[in-house]
Amino acid sequence: MKIEAYIQNKAELCREAGMKLASMQSRVKNQALELMSKKLKEKSGLILAENKKDVAAAKKSGLSNAMIDRLILNEKRIDEMCKGLKEVISLTDPVGEVIKMWKRPNGLTIGRMRVPIGAIGIIYESRPNVTVEAASLCIKSGNSVLLRGGSEAIRSNIALANILIEAVKESGLPETCIQIIDITDREAVMKMLKQDKYLDVIIPRGGEELIKTVVENSTIPVIKHDKGVCHVFVDESADFDMADKIIFNAKVQRPGVCNALETLLVHEKIAKRFLPVTAKSLSGAKVVLKGCSETRKILKGIEEAKEIDWTTEYLDLILSIRVVKDLDEAIDHINFYGSHHSDAIVTSSYENSQRFLREVDSAAVYINASTRFTDGGQFGLGAEIGISTNKLHARGPMGLEELTTNKFIIYGNGQVRE
Amino acid sequence: MKIEAYIQNKAELCREAGMKLASMQSRVKNQALELMSKKLKEKSGLILAENKKDVAAAKKSGLSNAMIDRLILNEKRIDEMCKGLKEVISLTDPVGEVIKMWKRPNGLTIGRMRVPIGAIGIIYESRPNVTVEAASLCIKSGNSVLLRGGSEAIRSNIALANILIEAVKESGLPETCIQIIDITDREAVMKMLKQDKYLDVIIPRGGEELIKTVVENSTIPVIKHDKGVCHVFVDESADFDMADKIIFNAKVQRPGVCNALETLLVHEKIAKRFLPVTAKSLSGAKVVLKGCSETRKILKGIEEAKEIDWTTEYLDLILSIRVVKDLDEAIDHINFYGSHHSDAIVTSSYENSQRFLREVDSAAVYINASTRFTDGGQFGLGAEIGISTNKLHARGPMGLEELTTNKFIIYGNGQVRE
Numbered sequence: 001m002k003i004e005a006y007i008q009n010k011a012e013l014c015r016e017a018g019m020k021l022a023s024m025q026s027r028v029k030n031q032a033l034e035l036m037s038k039k040l041k042e043k044s045g046l047i048l049a050e051n052k053k054d055v056a057a058a059k060k061s062g063l064s065n066a067m068i069d070r071l072i073l074n075e076k077r078i079d080e081m082c083k084g085l086k087e088v089i090s091l092t093d094p095v096g097e098v099i100k101m102w103k104r105p106n107g108l109t110i111g112r113m114r115v116p117i118g119a120i121g122i123i124y125e126s127r128p129n130v131t132v133e134a135a136s137l138c139i140k141s142g143n144s145v146l147l148r149g150g151s152e153a154i155r156s157n158i159a160l161a162n163i164l165i166e167a168v169k170e171s172g173l174p175e176t177c178i179q180i181i182d183i184t185d186r187e188a189v190m191k192m193l194k195q196d197k198y199l200d201v202i203i204p205r206g207g208e209e210l211i212k213t214v215v216e217n218s219t220i221p222v223i224k225h226d227k228g229v230c231h232v233f234v235d236e237s238a239d240f241d242m243a244d245k246i247i248f249n250a251k252v253q254r255p256g257v258c259n260a261l262e263t264l265l266v267h268e269k270i271a272k273r274f275l276p277v278t279a280k281s282l283s284g285a286k287v288v289l290k291g292c293s294e295t296r297k298i299l300k301g302i303e304e305a306k307e308i309d310w311t312t313e314y315l316d317l318i319l320s321i322r323v324v325k326d327l328d329e330a331i332d333h334i335n336f337y338g339s340h341h342s343d344a345i346v347t348s349s350y351e352n353s354q355r356f357l358r359e360v361d362s363a364a365v366y367i368n369a370s371t372r373f374t375d376g377g378q379f380g381l382g383a384e385i386g387i388s389t390n391k392l393h394a395r396g397p398m399g400l401e402e403l404t405t406n407k408f409i410i411y412g413n414g415q416v417r418e
Numbered sequence: 419m420k421i422e423a424y425i426q427n428k429a430e431l432c433r434e435a436g437m438k439l440a441s442m443q444s445r446v447k448n449q450a451l452e453l454m455s456k457k458l459k460e461k462s463g464l465i466l467a468e469n470k471k472d473v474a475a476a477k478k479s480g481l482s483n484a485m486i487d488r489l490i491l492n493e494k495r496i497d498e499m500c501k502g503l504k505e506v507i508s509l510t511d512p513v514g515e516v517i518k519m520w521k522r523p524n525g526l527t528i529g530r531m532r533v534p535i536g537a538i539g540i541i542y543e544s545r546p547n548v549t550v551e552a553a554s555l556c557i558k559s560g561n562s563v564l565l566r567g568g569s570e571a572i573r574s575n576i577a578l579a580n581i582l583i584e585a586v587k588e589s590g591l592p593e594t595c596i597q598i599i600d601i602t603d604r605e606a607v608m609k610m611l612k613q614d615k616y617l618d619v620i621i622p623r624g625g626e627e628l629i630k631t632v633v634e635n636s637t638i639p640v641i642k643h644d645k646g647v648c649h650v651f652v653d654e655s656a657d658f659d660m661a662d663k664i665i666f667n668a669k670v671q672r673p674g675v676c677n678a679l680e681t682l683l684v685h686e687k688i689a690k691r692f693l694p695v696t697a698k699s700l701s702g703a704k705v706v707l708k709g710c711s712e713t714r715k716i717l718k719g720i721e722e723a724k725e726i727d728w729t730t731e732y733l734d735l736i737l738s739i740r741v742v743k744d745l746d747e748a749i750d751h752i753n754f755y756g757s758h759h760s761d762a763i764v765t766s767s768y769e770n771s772q773r774f775l776r777e778v779d780s781a782a783v784y785i786n787a788s789t790r791f792t793d794g795g796q797f798g799l800g801a802e803i804g805i806s807t808n809k810l811h812a813r814g815p816m817g818l819e820e821l822t823t824n825k826f827i828i829y830g831n832g833q834v835r836e
Contacts, residue, residue, distance in 0.1 A: 019753060023776050096776070102798060108787060110797055117809055118779070200809050221639065221810050242832040249834035335437065357827050358441050358514070361536070369526060369830025378835065379528055379826065380520060391535055391618050391823045392639050393811040405809045408797065409775050412787025414660040416667035417796065 003183070007191040010146055010179050011119070011198035017174035018119040018144035024173065026093035032171035033136055037085040039163045040132070044078045050159040051128065058152050066256075070126045071153055081132045081160075084383060088136045091382045094401050095142045098409070109411040114404040116142030118200040121192055122385075123148045123214060125206035128156040134203075135164050135178050137385045141403035144177040146199065148192060150206070151184035158182050193218040203398075205386050223398065226389035227313040228258030228341035230371045233265040233330040233356070234274060235347035242368060243346040244278050249370040250344070252285040256315045258387060259342045259364075259374040263310060264321045265330045268294065271323045275299055287317045294323035310337040327352050331359045338362065341389060342371040363389065363396035421601070425609040428564055428597050429537070429616035435592035436537040436562035442591065444511035450589035451554055455503040457581045458550070462496045468577040469546065476570050484674075488544045489571055499550045499578075502801060506554045509800045512819050513560045516827070527829040532822040534560030536618035539610055540803075541566045541632060543624035546574040552621075553582050553596050555803045559821035562595040564617065566610060568624070569602035576600050611636040621816075623804050641816065644807035645731040646676030646759035648789045651683040651748040651774070652692060653765035660786060661764040662696050667788040668762070670703040674733045676805060677760045677782075677792040681728060682739045683748045686712065689741045693717055705735045712741035728755040745770050749777045756780065759807060760789040781807065781814035 021029075040047070051073040058068050094114045101111035120143045124130045131147060138145035149157035161180035168178055181188050193202065196219040203223050204214040211226050232250055234243045250261035266274055275298045279289060289295075290305035305320040310333070312320070324330045334343050344366035345356040353367045364374045376384025376397035385403065388394040394402035439447075458465070469491040476486050512532045519529035538561045542548045549565060556563035567575035579598035586596055599606050611620060614637040621641050622632040629644050650668055652661045668679035684692055693716045697707060708723035723738040728751070730738070742748045752761050762784035763774040771785045782792045794802025794815035803821065806812040812820035 019779070022779070104796075104798055108791065113775075115779075216637070219634070221808070223810075239832070245832065245834055253835055357531075361437070361440070361533075362825065364826040364828060366828045367830060369828055369833040370835050372835035373526065373828065373833070374826070378522075380522055390639070392641075395823055396826050405813055407780065408782040408792070408814050410782060410784045410787055410791065412785060414657075414663065415787040415791070416663055417671055417788050417790035 003185060003187050004191045006183070007181065007188055008195060008198075010181065011121075011192070011195035013176035014119040014144045014146045014179055015198040017177035018116065020174040021139070021144055021177045022095070022116045022118070022142050024142065026095075028172060029093065029140055029142070030089050032139060032167055032173050033085050033089045035167035035171050036132070036136065036164050037082040039167050040078055040082055040085075040160070043163055044075060047078060047156065047159045047163070048073060048075075050155040054153055054155045063152060067126060067152070071128070071156070073128060073156060077129065081129050084129075084133055085136050087383050088140050091140065091400055093140060094404050099406070106415050107413065108415050111409045112406045113409050114401070115407050117403060117405050119144045119146065119198055120403070121146045121148070121195070121199045121202045121220065123189060123192070123202065123204045123206070123210065125150040125210060126153060128153045128160055130205060131157045131160040131180070132164065133383065134205075134385055135161070137383060137400060137403060139168075139173070139177065141400045143403055144174070145179070146192070147178070147180040148189060149180070154182070154184050189213070190217060193220065196220045203385060223394055224389050225386040227339050228260070228387075229262045229311060229313050229337065229339040230259060230341055231263050231265055231334050231338055231343045232261055232371065233324070233327075233334070233343075233345045234267060234270065235327065235345055235349060235352055236267040236269045237348040237352070238267075238270070238274070238346040239348060240274055240277055243274065244281050246344065246346055246368070246370050247278050248281050248285070250372055251282065251287055251319055252317070253372055255317050258313070259371050260315070261371055262312065262314055262320065263337070264319055265324050265333060266295075266321065267330075268323050268325055271295070272298055275321070282319065285317065287319050290318065290320045292322040295321045313339070327355060331356065335361050339389065341387070342366065342374040344369060344371050363387070421603055421605050422609045424601070425599070425606055426613060426616075428599065429539075429610070429613035431594035432537040432562045432564045432597055433616040435595035436534065438592040439557070439562055439595045440513070440534045440536070440560050442560065444513075446590060447511065447558055447560070448507045450557060450585055450591050451503050451507045453585035453589050454550070454554065454582050455500040457585050458496055458500055458503075458578075461581055462493060465496060465574065465577045465581070466491060466493075468573040472571055472573045479570075481570060485544060485570070489546070489574070491546060491574060495547065499547050502547075502551055503554050505801050506558050509558065509818055511558060512822050517824070524833050525831065526833050529827045530824045531827050532819070533825050535821060535823050537562045537564065537616055538821070539564045539566070539613070539617045539620045539638065541607060541610070541620065541622045541624070541628065543568040543628060544571060546571045546578055548623060549575045549578040549598070550582065551801065552623075552803055553579070555801060555818060555821060557586075557591070557595065559818045561821055562592070563597070564610070565596070565598040566607060567598070572600070572602050607631070608635060611638065614638045621803060641812055642807050643804035645757050646678070646805075647680045647729060647731050647755065647757040648677060648759055649681045649683055649752050649756055649761045650679055650789065651742070651745075651752070651761070651763045652685060652688065653745065653763055653767060653770055654685040654687045655766040655770070656685075656688070656692075656764040657766060658692055658695055661692065662699050664762065664764055664786070664788045665696050666699050666703070668790055669700065669705055669737050670735070671790055673735050676731070677789050678733070679789055680730065680732055680738065681755070682737055683742050683751060684713075684739065685748075686741050686743055689713070690716055693739070700737065703735065705737050708736065708738045710740040713739045731757070745773060749774065753779050757807065759805070760784065760792040762787060762789050781805070
């Protein structure tokens with residue numbers, strides 16, 4: 001009950017602050033972001049000291065080296081946070097933009113205006129920089145934010161959040177428009193997920209387990225940032241050199257992210273000639289290959305890809321390969337086994353490129369390019385709060401615009417309905 | 419278990435059909451809609467016979483006259499369904515529209531394409547015409563649909579759906595793209611709400627109780643069509659005649675709908691002069707007035723408005739009235755007690771009109787016009803599947819565009835990420 005009251009109070013304050021923040025000017029919001037950047041630099045010593053405690057505790061509790069690496073802060077990483085803040089400042093404030101305006105025969109002028117969503121709950125893991133990223137994007141788009149970071153980074157997150165909150169207060173934004181949950185009890189998350197009276201949306205960022213917990217327990221709408229089981233399909237008419245480069249990039253350049261390649265599909269008519277080419281490139285980067293029975297006739301000695309492989313996000317230097325009969329089989333495979341994230345075709349056929357584009361049911365569908373481009377920055381949308389795997393509201397890289405909703409505005413001069 | 423298997427099977431077939439329907443041409447979808455209209459006319463005898471049985475059963479079970487009136491079909495109402503179908507045919511198909519396209523420095527061309535959401539579940543009550551309206555909008559926007567109507571209209575709904583399904587089959591659309599749940603067990607709804615593997619969204623249309631059940635039990639994203647507690651605020655500078663006409667229209671023209679007026683707010687500086695004017699007009703339509711203490715000093719003898727009144731959707735000739743200190747108090751009242759549906763200000767002040775527009779957190783915000791215009795047709799958006807009170811994805815009248823989502827399409831020529 002004590003935790004419930006604590007969380008409800010935070011959520012209520014978040015809503016209240018959001019109502020005020022919604023109509024604040026871009027100039028004021030940008031000043032707050034500027035001040036955040038300044039204060040992060042000034043107080044980096046404090047941040048690093050708190051972070052050291054987190055890292056020590058994490059080492060003691062036996063967290064993996066990869067996880068510890070994500071947790072560690074240093075001057076360079078703080079500089080990156082400040083750079084991120086500057087980028088958010090430079091983005092156009094979407095709030096108040098009237099997207100469309102039209103006139104009705106009765107003289108009413110009707111428009112759609114972008115407005116903040118309201119109060120946003122962010123639940124995230126590990127990387128403390130998310131505290132700054134998420135908070136700054138919410139503030140810029142006029143939303144208040146309730147942050148809940150992972151327990152392993154609790155001291156770093158609190159130190160960062162307190163600096164942001166200081167900047168908020170000094171710049172005249174509503175005091176509670178950024179708040180952090182500073183207890184690590186799991187129950188706090190559960191209670192947070194039931195604050196549908198106060199929070200308008202929950203954005204979970206983290207592993208599969210976290211996403212599942214949130215989706216199953218939330219009574220608040222959730223915008224998921226789920227896993228990516230991404231595909232490249234090499235069509236019969238593909239340029240081998242291009243296909244090879246795209247596959248290598250999508251698999252190897254950064255295997256631990258959601259837009260990295262996990263399953264390669266190859267048209268049966270070219271499999272015999274193409275698979276050895278790409279296997280050779282990939283072996284140079286020590287990628288472990290797993291194949292269907294057809295693939296294993298061509299690439300002798302590789303592991304067998306089992307049913308479970310087609311739905312697995314390896315996040316590692318592992319690639320499953322399947323030979324398919326044609327474009328239809330490739331599209332069916334992607335739509336059935338994939339995670340509807342990012343998928344690419346390599347082809348010289350105009351017709352097949354267009355069919356792939358239309359029929360693959362994914363957030364981002366590529367012709368002749370690496371799936372690794374699915375990213376707000378790469379798409380030219382600016383900083384992103386994540387990559388949504390929802391179909392509703394936001395799909396794909398989720399930037400400032402996706403942190404807003406619309407309202408209809410209607411200018412009349414006395415019209416009544418007949 | 420039997421019901422669960424039945425529902426799951428329907429949902430699975432719905433998803434499959436949706437995948438195929440997504441890439442079908444507008445021409446084919448329109449042909450199916452044409453055929454639906456033709457068949458509804460041809461088979462009106464059958465529909466009316468089944469409807470008679472529903473009406474007889476409803477009378478026997480003691481349903482209110484208002485409910486029975488909504489249930490009754492006749493040739494005129496069937497003609498209206500056909501007219502509705504023609505209207506949907508005339509609307510532009512949103513599927514495949516590329517909203518935006520831009521080029522990146524690396525040569526990638528990136529666009530956002532409208533695509534169907536997928537498989538949609540509709541849960542509705544009473545009026546059988548929703549069967550035709552909802553199904554036709556889903557089909558036109560490339561979505562398959564699983565219908566679940568109220569038990570009191572089960573025979574009418576099945577008769578209508580079977581005719582639509584015949585038309586679907588004859589026009590070559592995927593056979594199961596329209597389905598109806600033909601059992602009336604409440605458990606069927608509960609099972610339907612758990613089909614998150616197959617259904618992409620649930621749209622409930624009906625009373626508060628229905629909406630609540632759906633929101634609390636669904637693991638599928640819900641687009642609510644909730645109640646409307648709509649306000650008119652008469653500002654100090656309002657034109658009395660205009661304000662009076664807007665209030666009368668918003669309250670009286672059709673009191674039983676969600677965009678009708680429920681609470682009137684009046685600026686204290688004009689309350690004494692204005693309230694008698696509007697009370698006189700409203701008394702002509704036998705509107706029952708309830709007021710705050712200030713109101714009751716001016717309009718003697720009217721009922722007291724209690725706390726509960728400010729959040730009540732009367733859907734009847736009842737109006738609650740409150741005198742407010744200023745614009746701020748009006749906005750606070752609306753944002754606190756209202757349902758964020760449709761709210762209007764009547765004013766001559768430019769500044770107040772703009773503040774009201776920005777600060778009232780509702781789906782539709784009006785200056786000097788009746789709230790009754792919140793409607794897809796009145797806004798010029800074409801037929802609507804309802805008026806969403808969600809903030810995410812769709813807000814306000816929900817037409818064909820809101821039945822679609824986007825995907826990013828990326829044209830490359832071998833780009834890889836550096």
